[in-house]
Amino acid sequence: MRPTVAAALGVEVSVLQSGMGGVAGTELACAVSEAGAAGCVGGYKLLDDALSTVLARVTAGTDRPVGVNLIPEVVGPDDLDRQVAQVLAETPPRVYLSFFGLPDDAVLDRVVAAGRRLVVQIGTVEDGVHAARWGAVVVAQGIEAGGHLLGTSHRDELVAALRALLPGTCLVAAGGVGSPAEAARALAAGADGVLLGTAFVVAHESRAHGHFKTAVTAAGAADTVITDVYEIGWPGRRHRVLATPVTERPGQAGKFIGRTVVEGKPYLVPRFSAAVPTDATSGRIEEMAMYCGNSCGALSEERSAADVVAGFASVLPDAQAIEHVKGMNSHGR
Ligand SMILES: Cc1cc2nc3c(=O)[nH]c(=O)nc-3n(C[C@H](O)[C@H](O)[C@H](O)COP(=O)(O)O)c2cc1C
Incomplete structure (x- = not known):
């Protein structure tokens, strides 16, 4: 067995x-x-x-x-x-x-x-x-x-x-x-x-950012999309995320939209970054990669x-x- x-x-x-x-x-x-x-x-x-x-x-x-x-x-x-x-x-x-x-x-x-x-x-x-x-x-x-x-x-x-x-x-x-x-x-x-x-x-x-958690609990499977726009840091893969202004308009300029800290080190977050927004991230959270499965509906x-x-x-x-x-x-x- x-x-x-x-x-x-x-x-x-x-x-x-x-x-x-x-x-x-x-x-x-x-x-x-x-x-x-x-x-x-x-x-x-x-x-x-x-x-x-x-x-x-x-x-x-x-x-x-x-x-x-x-x-x-x-x-x-x-x-x-x-x-x-x-x-x-x-x-x-x-x-x-x-x-x-x-x-x-x-x-x-x-x-x-x-x-x-x-x-x-x-x-x-x-x-x-x-x-x-x-x-x-x-x-x-x-x-x-x-x-x-x-x-x-x-x-x-x-x-x-x-x-x-x-x-x-x-x-x-x-x-x-x-x-x-x-x-x-x-x-x-x-x-x-x-x-x-x-x-x-x-x-x-x-450690997900509060906005990310709230967006997941409010979402249903239809609010998720499969996209390859969040490629900075992890290119070449499609991912399922919550639909955002970035997935809807991927032609925008790739400028910095926030800041984060990883194990004590500060980083700028560019638009199209594969990094998820955490409790140490600030800026335009609603544009960042909020990975989310169809499971969110439940x-x-x-x-x-x-x-x-x-x-x-x-x-x-x-x-x-x-x-x-x-x-x-x-x-x-
Ligand atoms: C926010 C988020 C980040 C993820 N990061 C990783 C990761 O770093 N390593 C990994 O093995 N899988 C990662 N995954 C994928 C999961 O292992 C798994 O395939 C997926 O969450 C299963 O679908 P569900 O989200 O509907 O439960 C991530 C998933 C989410 C939602």
Whole structure:
């Protein structure tokens, strides 16, 4: 029998929180892991001291399994090697590695040889089959997803196609899951659990800018668009975002529209930047890249990360986890 997500990652609830660069800081990752699911901090472009600070914070913030998300195509092979080396050297074995897109085989070998749990998000059947060879938890991302899109398939079509080819692989569905009913649909297609991005953008512990959170809770799927205009810092990918004056009029001048701070360093934000607006961003937030999945239609208010996890626990396969999570919430954890 294949492992449940909970068994594969050593957690109690088969929910993965997406490691979202800028948005998923250590507070969110630790809160999700403390609630019994798989929290994950966004590693994005962090390196050296900035990455060390985040790794120290996330391991100090929870004793439970928790992940670090890395994006091979954003940093390139050399910096990815440095990031992976740092995570392996500076964190305990309960920290899993999560990749957005398939990294090189040498990277997969290194993570597996180090005995770390491995999560790989893919958007095609071919990449999913490849990742499964390394024993990865395979996250199948459909085009309903918020953020950068790895493929062109609908979530449940991709899940079903992978399940047919990979009966023994732990498979997770991503894209458009904002409610337990939608999670149940993904499970019916063959998934063992779900990965949530947008649902955690609006968690109290997320670092998304307040305007971004409010816009997500007010939006429906029809308010999102797939576009490639937010390309500065992450070129060559389409992404699903909330429609903005920039997606509606992409011909505007590419001038600076705001400022932000990342791990203590100040940056100017140009129009068309791929960086999401965080609680450290100021300026024209309403023009920035507000990644958002079709899941937004089911999200009407900001909640704690623990409440988000508990809401999904009831439909997931780890029945014994449900009472446990409810118990943790009633004790105010
Ligand atoms: C604001 C935001 C930022 C994201 N950043 C990342 C990231 O840094 N790394 C990653 O693996 N996925 C990232 N994603 C994509 C998610 O992993 C996932 O595919 C998506 O959120 C699933 O769809 P949903 O948003 O409807 O739940 C991001 C998604 C959002 C909404």
